[in-house]
Amino acid sequence: MAGQQRVFRERIRATESLKKIFRAMELIAASRIGKARDHVRASVPSAQALTRAVSAVATHADIDHPLTSERTDTNRVAVVVVTSDRGMAGAYSANAIREAEHLVANCMEAGKEVRLYAVGRRAISYYSFRDRILDGHWSGDSDRPSVELAHEIADTLLRAFLAKPEDGGVGELHIVFTQFETMVTQTPRVIRMLPLEVVEGVEEPRGDEAMPLYDFEPSPEAVLDALLPRYVRNRIFACLLQAAASELAARQSAMHTATKNAEDLVRSFTRRANAARQAEITQEISEIVSGSDALAAKT
């Protein structure tokens, strides 16, 4: 009986210390998320400028650029999965990976060959555990992506897209990331990055005026050549920033729930420990009473 009490006390201690860890992780995520959202906000001006510029060139000249035209010479499709480096973020990485697996299955059904690229250690370990070949992977700082990382990813993918079919060129590029909507909602999304569809962008350019007739220096083609890769890099960077904010939000809410659960566990263990102690006391009393009764009966 005394053994049972000790077992409960030990489990309470263990749960208490876990609770402290969860609480600390929740606070860390909460403090970083503000910064992550600031980064998202800070990247908006350049994204807007680029979108506006690209659509300006697009309306001015007939776009016939390798990055905007469909490739018919290869049926390979590149899929980039953006996940976190560390766990403890609830279903964040699992959701992104599931979305990617859907996409991969769809592509396979359509008779396409899928090339996988992974960002974040969770995706890397998921695919390497299943012996799936990754054409490229990046990890580190998934909750604080740098411009350089985005450039590296974009350059690798652009190279793959522009490569000849026999060198492993891909015809399409999809990116799977998690869109940060609110602190409680983050949705995994798939977007087709390449070939680029030049739309008027997320933000309509101020509609009251027509696009001016720009002079291009040195030439429209050269400007487009310089703009489009920059645009792709910018889009990829935006995806990484969204994913980072989502990761932190997911981690914060997961750790919040974990802290709550730990508290519940501690409470129920405390009750059971008390019950065990009471049972022990009752038993001891009845032993004493029955002992003294036996002695009294003798005399």
Added chain:
Amino acid sequence: MAELVVDLVGADRTIWTGSAVSVSAPAADGGIGILPGHSPLMAILREGRVTIVPVGGRAVRFDVLGGFISVDSDRVTIVADESPIANARGAGSPRSGSQ
């Protein structure tokens, strides 16, 4: 006198924003200077120095590795590539100096 509305942005931040008297930038085939009333222009930048003269202020200079500039009805937008080393040292902020 008309003024230019200038936005100088990097990939992950706004570097400088405000109204200015003139802007000069290293375009791909020679430096260009922009004054209010410039015709719409879109140009690629090469490595060099962007100089902005704010209204009633001293010139602001900023080194870029590349980028592009667009000018449209006195609105100037410069998207600059910053050097990562300068960023790491915290020296990426614009320097003020007399023109």
